[in-house]
Amino acid sequence: MRHAGNPTPEDTQAPVATVATVEPHRHDTIDRAFHATLGSLTGGLSPMALATAWYDWAVHLAGSPAKQAELHEKAVANAARALQAGATCALAPEGRGCAEMAADRRFRSPDWRQYPFNLYAQLFLLTEDWWNAATTGVPGVAPRHEQMTNFAARQTLDMMAPSNFALTNPVVLERTKAERGANLVRGLHNLLEDFARYAEDAPPDTGSYEVGRNLAVTPGEVIHRNRLMELIRYRPVTETVKAEPLLIVPAWIMKYYILDLSAHNSMVRYLVEQGFEVYMVSWLNPGADEADLSMEDYVRLGVLEALDVIGRAVPDQKVHAAGYCLGGTLLSIAAASMARDGDDRLASMTLLAAQVDFTEAGEITLFIDDSQVAFLEDIMAEQGYLGSNQMAGAFQMLRSNDLIWSRTIHDYLLGERGGMNDLMAWNADATRMPARMHSDYLRDLFLDNLLALGRYKVGGSTVSLEDIEIPVFAVGTEKDHVAPWKSVWKINRFADGENTFLLTSGGHNAGIVSEPGHPRRQYRIGAVTGHAEEAEHWLAHHDPVEGSWWPEWTKWLDGRSTGTRPALAETLPALEPAPGRYVFG
16 A cells, blocks of 8 residues: 555655756765764764754743743752751751762762762752743653753763762762872873773773683574574583573573673573583674664574574474564564475473553653654765774663763772673673664664564565464563663563473573572563553563572473483584684684
């Protein structure tokens, strides 16, 4: 069906080459070069998108006298509270306002109860309160623009918090006094070291952690390689294995070994010890030569080709498949295309912090609109891929207090380098994304939500998530800022088989890497009664259980396996030992 404003194939026939058709191309090249240069300064974020949101907010606020009156009243009330704080903070440091300060992680130290630092903190919190009111509830502002403006205001204020400056941070002043300024000297050294590493585009210092030595060391072999991925098969450690092998599809925005970290928290090692024959996709870290790779290439060369290889290694056996983050989205697309084509090789599907419906994908969607995507496409057109540093800006801003400002205080004002751990070392090992694939992903999934609408195409024909009738095990994490658990939940609205949902404590990464014995971990688990069940209803009817969720998953997989078979030391000729070569790219 043709919609108004959508061209037909006839409308899009290439025009005859004339001067008029050549000139815009030259202008486009200039624009792309300008946007690429600008993107290098903004971390890949589009200033035009933010300016549009700000203008929408400013114009509607200017035309809303009632909202202006409300903000005036709030300003007067907050000014009165500030004057009161000026007296009480000096005379009664533990008085009113300390509860609000203690609730903010930046001001939890007892040193912030001293005058005048308690006054600084309370004045800052009152300012935050006013700007939050000013950037929300303005009649007529588009909801998305309101969220962007509020987010930008919070980021600006976070940058100016008194905790970020040596002269207004009592913890830093006390340390400086005790060390006679040595902490500031160390901090300057740390700052210069980081600047030098950034300028040289050098890899970050991961301390003693090294892939192949104490990371990604579960024994295995690469049994297949193509231009996009290597397939690793891990050696069984039990005499028998579950009849169905397990294929894990990680996200291509990360290195696979988050699921094979150190010996004590490796999910792969745990699964092998539980008697599973595990296969892992290790994605190529793409460069300019891979600019033409599409989302469909990731489906075909990644998931489907991996299943073909496993079928040769273990003939006539169905496969349990698990996908993490974007790997779960990719696996869902592959599963839907397989169901459409009558391909029944999958025994079950597990989605780890993965989304299929992007209508409520969290604050990261603030950075994904037509303006932002066009800006990123211009950047990628110049270099053929999106660099890791060009993606980092948005993700760091989502948790700026934790990822930017707390580190600034710790590294540069206190002069301390935080201790490295395996998860931090993995997080520093960033990857790139091919230009065409990333554009496909942002436009088709984030912007247009074609997969959830049943309009996403694989092999020229649409796929539908409703065609998935195999058992589904979906895992969400409570503090996920990348894939909020209520967004992960939405697979239950589509998949037509037996759906089980598990909600675990932790965030997008630490919640998944939650090995048995990990302290302060809990989860909820239960079947989903139907497509119409709400996430809040499910949450209210499932009590938390202490401990790791991994045993629940392996028990669920075991219950959907058809027995065991003898473990084979080798199924296909090995190309080289794990972790292979793509992980080092």
